[in-house]
Amino acid sequence: MEKTQFKLLGVMSGTSLDGIDILAVKFDFNSGTSYEILHAATIPYDKTWKKKLSSAINLKEQELKSLNREYTQYLGGVLNNFITKNKLHNLDAICSHGHTVKHEPQNKYTLQIGNLRELAQITGNTLVCNFRVQDVKLGGQGAPLVPxxxxxxxxxxxxxxxxxxxxxxxxxxxxxxxxxxxxxxxxxxxxxxxxxxxxxxxxxxxxxxxxxxxxxxxxxxxxxxxxxxxxxxxxxxxxxxxxxxxxxxxxxxxxxxxxxxxxxxxxxxxxxxxxxxxxxxxxxxxxxxxxxxxxxxxxxxxxxxxxxxxxLINFKEALIFAFLGALKLRGENNVLKSVTGAKKDHSSGVIFNP
Incomplete structure (x- = not known):
């Protein structure tokens, strides 16, 4: 029987470098789609991380790989603190956008760091991530995904x-x-x-x-x-x-x-x-x-x-990335070709188990 109720974390880091938006939410697909926000917080970046992320676009390939691993470890710690603080149990998944470092759809390339398998292992939770990559491979812009x-x-x-x-x-x-x-x-x-x-x-x-x-x-x-x-x-x-x-x-x-x-x-x-x-x-x-x-x-x-x-002003994007994760877990399309210009509607994202 298809799963209709989900308890998820939505995680978003935007280009303005305000911090990491984390939202715990319940979705119910039984009659339409309804949601209930349980907890939400923005974890601000300190000066060191702001500097690292703002200059990441200039890094060479090996330096980027190193930053990706470091950021994944950091993000895992932030998420574990949020989960512990809010006494969250039985999460179906963490649905994370990661942090965009490069976005070049014209070159069929987009990179969001923090989307490594290790994040599932660090948090002990199923991870749904890398929502943009498949769309770019299908000829889409890889953005926006929220629509x-x-x-x-x-x-x-x-x-x-x-x-x-x-x-x-x-x-x-x-x-x-x-x-x-x-x-x-x-x-x-x-x-x-x-x-x-x-x-x-x-x-x-x-x-x-x-x-x-x-x-x-x-x-x-x-x-x-x-x-x-x-x-x-x-x-x-x-x-x-x-x-x-x-x-x-x-x-x-x-x-x-x-x-x-x-x-x-x-x-x-x-x-x-x-x-x-x-x-x-x-x-x-x-x-x-x-x-x-x-x-x-x-x-x-x-x-x-x-x-x-x-x-809702602060956490709508985190809410919707959790929703994209729910659709992925249900095997439903979560990216629209009419929005991104991809060859077809598709179910984007990668699922990593802990």
Missing amino acids: IGDQMLFSEYNYCLNLGGFANISTEEKNQRIAYDICAVNTVLNYYAGKMAMEYDEGGKLAASGREIPGLLEKLNTIKFYDEKPPKSLGIEWVNREILPLLSNYEENIPDILHTYIKHIAFQISEVVKNSSEVKVLVTGGGTFNDFLMRELGRKSSAEFVIPSAE
């Missing part, structure tokens, strides 16, 4: 918008789910907050204090990626190549850079979301707490931007 969760868990919204390291969105179009990355968000905002000795610009106050830099907004909005049709996805390589060189000319005034860049984010999102008061947009991810960004979004669009509980 099937949007479709099955949050169907009451016209759009699901995530404001993390990048802004990505998913919606129904012509009876199929489509989703794609829109622009960089916290990868850029946190980079410049860091230059002011801040981890992030709390509430967007620094950005709100700045002024728009003449001509910069127009330059940002003419970047070629924005004219491309989905499926399409972004990585830190793109930020380093396309965004930071444009902004580096104005670094004598960080508040003005942040102010202008947030206007750019709001403009790009408003270009994607239908401008109607009947449209409901579920907004999650750390950028949701940037009040200046949310005000700019409201100013650019008449759509209703719905901000849910802080728990």
Whole structure:
């Protein structure tokens, strides 16, 4: 008999390097799909790990393999602490995204570290991981992967918008789910907050204090990626190549850079979301707490931007990676070709037993 109830950990580490999001959840597939969040926490990266992960893209192959092993050991310890602290027993699996170091779908290559078999052994639990690799091999972008969760868990919204390291969105179009990355968000905002000795610009106050830099907004909005049709996805390589060189000319005034860049984010999102008061947009991810960004979004669009509980804002991606793991364990498709551009819908991920 097919298993219908699962107790899982969802684990996510994003490009903005906030930390490791861990969520314990129960799924019930008996009538539709329902979920109950049991516990959730973000384990922040210390300065050493932030430095290692932010510079990992420049490592050679052997150095990357070494970092992968080291990160897997570290992640295993973090997960064991979470499991012990919350007295979690009888987990069906840990469903982990890992941490993206390289994402080059055009070269049929994507690498998330922390997805080694050793993680199952360290934690003593079944591990479902490496969700992106198979999709890239099938000609897909390997991202975004969250939309099937949007479709099955949050169907009451016209759009699901995530404001993390990048802004990505998913919606129904012509009876199929489509989703794609829109622009960089916290990868850029946190980079410049860091230059002011801040981890992030709390509430967007620094950005709100700045002024728009003449001509910069127009330059940002003419970047070629924005004219491309989905499926399409972004990585830190793109930020380093396309965004930071444009902004580096104005670094004598960080508040003005942040102010202008947030206007750019709001403009790009408003270009994607239908401008109607009947449209409901579920907004999650750390950028949701940037009040200046949310005000700019409201100013650019008449759509209703719905901000849910802080728990869902912070842990929706971890929730959905747990959901992807549940679908994999059930042998069901968890990646949609309409979203990633792969040759077919498929059940992605690798299962390691302890």
